[in-house]
Amino acid sequence: MKKAPSNPNRLPLIKLIHVARRELHMDDDTYRLMLASMKGLDGATSTADLSVPNLVRVLEQLKQRGFTVRPKNAQQRPMATDGPSRKIRSMWLTLHGLGAVRDPSEESLAKFVLSMTGVAALQWLTGPQASRVIENLKQWQQRVELASTAAKEGV
Known part of the structure; x- marks a missing residue:
């Protein structure tokens, strides 16, 4: 399968998809099966093969499975050091x-x-x-x- 065209928005989406996979404890086979079964992805089994709109669709699918996006700049309390x-x-x-x-x-x-x-x-x-x-x-x-x-x- 041909790689998707370069787009500056792709990398952050791919990273977020991989964070979602990790947080959902989705193994590689399960993840690739999910991709292959999604309509409109033409059987793609890797994010490298997907365009930005399709990456967004994959992220939405992961959200439906329970992933929630947390803002990067969420307020974090300092770590206790006592x-x-x-x-x-x-x-x-x-x-x-x-x-x-x-x-x-x-x-x-x-x-x-x-x-x-x-x-x-x-x-x-x-x-x-x-x-x-x-x-x-x-x-x-x-x-x-x-x-x-x-x-x-x-x-």
């Missing part, structure tokens, strides 16, 4: 590395902390709240590691 916050973040990323946390982002961590403490940001946690989060993460990590060990031993 000791307990760094410990919490480190444990969160460790759990992600173990496969227990799907989304390692600061936003996801903030939602977890909010659900546990009612506080929407690490930097606003009191000492006892931070300790509660740390202890919960420790217990979670122990359960994950125990399950992993048991699975390896075939128990």
